[in-house]
Amino acid sequence: MLPHIPTSPWLRTLYAAYIGAFFLYLALPLAVVSAFAFNDSNFPALPWQGFTLDWFIGNAAPRIGVFNDGAILKAIGTSALVSVWVAGLAVLVATTNAFLFERYAFPLKSVLYVVMLLPLVVPGIILGISILVFSSRIANFAQGELGLRINALRPGLPLVVLGQFSFIATMATLVISARLRKFDRSLEEAALNLGATPWQAIRHVTLPYLMPAMVAAGLVSILMSFENFNTTLMLVGSDAPLTVTMFDRLKQGSTPVLNAVSLLLMAASSLLALLVILFQRGARR
């Protein structure tokens, strides 16, 4: 079927209806979550009790809004801290990886490339437990044999950062490598020809060219870090990031304050995603 090939009208209508239904299916849960953030009721459920902003700004129990809910605010702060670390590390390592895989030949390159891709096809929960197992073994060894207490290797934020980094770095490497692959090497040669040192050529010509991809990779990393649940769940200590905090609340039975958080999350990630798109549009030039 193509737009200009004659097709029976009822088939076309049926197809269009299916597409409509599909997008309704996509939108429905999100619309519902958003709508119930404003329901004047203690449960995110029918019946609709009228409009309220309590779940954002309320400050009396049981209606403590997001902006007055200490635990949630703290979790948002934790998530932000984790995501910045993850994004920073991921972009750094991804950039060196991109140069390594695009510019150098070395033994076992293709094997390493496949290993580099693996974190994307290993279930997140397994990445989490394997890192947990390994870090605990080192920590136990350090404590037992050397008498050192290394808290960073016990469940907690440093491990969460490492766990998330372990697969987000792959995604960032793919994004930045793709951009470096399109780079015209003759621009660097021109810089060298005009008297730049190899490092200056990279610093002033190649890195600015890569910048849109690096920013996009960083933003996507932040997004992925904020959303991550499986790996985080296995590595989390006492300071829980937002998704884990929300999960615990959900299991206890939720109040519409979770809808309010979700709505804010959606707004923030849409904004971030918009930024990614803008930067990638910049990258296409």
Added chain:
Amino acid sequence: MTAAPPDLECRAVTKAFADFVAVRGVDFSVPAGSFFSILGPSGCGKTTLLRMIAGFADPSSGEILIKGRSMREVPPNRRPVNMVFQHLALFPMMSVGENVAFGLRRRKVMPAEITRRVEDVLARVGLAGMSGRRIEQLSGGQKQRVAIARCMVLEPDVLLLDEPLGALDLKLREHMKVELKKLQSEFRTTFVYITHDQSEALVMSDTVAVMNHGVFEQVGSPRDLYFQPATAFVAGFVGDANRWQGRVEALSGNAVSIRTEDGLVLRAHAADGALAASDAVAVFVRPEAITLSREPAAMLGLDTGIAATITGILFNGANSRALVKVAGQREFEVAIPQTGAFAGLSVGDVVHLGWRADQARAYRAPRP
């Protein structure tokens, strides 16, 4: 007894899009078994016209008939035409044989019969025994032949070809021109070929239609187009020509005397109907129609004769040209006959040039 209807007939076919008209009232018919080309620059509407014949676009008005049967409301998969696509569109997921068999399988032909007919048509295009090959293993010329075989096995009334030689390199293209012509006369199928390359059209076709801005400027044999271009566009588009702008100074019948903008006076043939004194005209003279000589006497008997200075030599084997200039006027090109007589020709030489009035064709200049 009535004559058999032409294989393809277009009646006042028009295709209008929201913001422009791609094809404007095109009329033509193609007799059975002939090679018909539509020649025009890109954007002239030839692709749209071809896609309407294939059924991928509907005419806004007018009618397309194949073997006398109207194609209105007939979807592309039911039309007795097949098409060789610009980039061939050979299915990469199928072997050569499966590509050729695709249409036969759609017609529910028996498997044994399919195998026989596929082998048969592959043999006819010189690819016997290649049916197991993958498409990407073929050379450019072999792919062309598979694309043709894939259509010819269905025995279409008309085969449409959408600039299939465009992607080939020059040498192969020259070779495929001859080959396509041979295949066409062998299969005796009507070919409708669109191209922007005049040499493809002139070499292969029985009839060529020159298309520009959605209309046919001229339909005729390759010779007609070359020797008797009907419009200024055809004169400029088919073959090479020197072009002057000027005004009619005097005329008698179709013989006109013209003074160009920079003062050259020449005699010409009014090619598109009667002109009147002081009409603005464009005059075309082919470089190869100009007689070149070192002796002024050689110009006797020619209607226009001038002396000019060589300003440049463009050596290109059989197509070598001299750039010549009359003081105070523009440069123009003259073919250098490669008989050896002009081997020593060099810049600064004074030469004598002349041509017969009927070699200079004057057309009313388009209104500015």
Added chain:
Amino acid sequence: MTASPAIRRITLALLLAPLMLWLGLLVVIPHIDMLLLSFTEKTGVRQYQPGLANYRTFFVEPVYWTIFLRTALMSILATLLTLVIGFPVAYFIAKLARGRSKAFLFLLCLVPFWVSELVRTFGWMILLRETGLVSGALQALGLVSGPVELLYNDAAIMVGLVYTSMLFMVVPLITALDSLDDSFIEAGYDLGGSGWSILREIVIPHAMPGIVSGSIVVFMLSLGNYLTPVLLGGKDSLWFTGAIYTQFITRFNWEQGAAFGMLLLVLSSLIVWLGLKLSGQTLSRTVG
């Protein structure tokens, strides 16, 4: 570039270092360690010895391998459903929509996935629970007489899995179908093909790389999913990741948990490998 061999070697080493640290310390060694741990038996307090006890438990206790099998089969079903639901949408966006509406629809497909999986699942809980919107709508239409609980069953898990995986199916499908030039479809029609035969012989074979990579990712995500089964399936969701979580966090039996983890990893890798083999793809081309 014209750097001396020595400098080139040093640069190579500097670039290799972060890669090796990352892959070595966070990917390869931890998995080997987990493998070793899974072959360790606990014989007493702080007493361990190598052995197969953890794997024996898995095969002896029907509850574990039932959950394992169930997780695998439901993940396959979720993958098929996602493919069947997503393919027409991908085709529509890639081949039928044009210009701006195409970009818009594509963006619309992505939107739900900028939002955390938790939020999406929460949305389905609000829709499907007893006091939820679907139940309310059914009552309003008079189809049911009282509130119906649509949550905490396999169908709810399936709805959630399909929803959550949709993007990872639709995007590779769109990419694959987008690269199918219209002229191939036109040639199919021109040679007498019908919509159905063109779909079967031209469109689907061409889209195969996209179908495979989409299916692999969706299967892997479903298999490794924890949130959706727990939240939409309730306590009896019986998902294998739940069993792993229980061993690690609730029972603190890491050796058993590691064995379960290895089993899940082996299954997941096996299916990925099988998918790649069957379609003649490679991991680098599928993911990279």
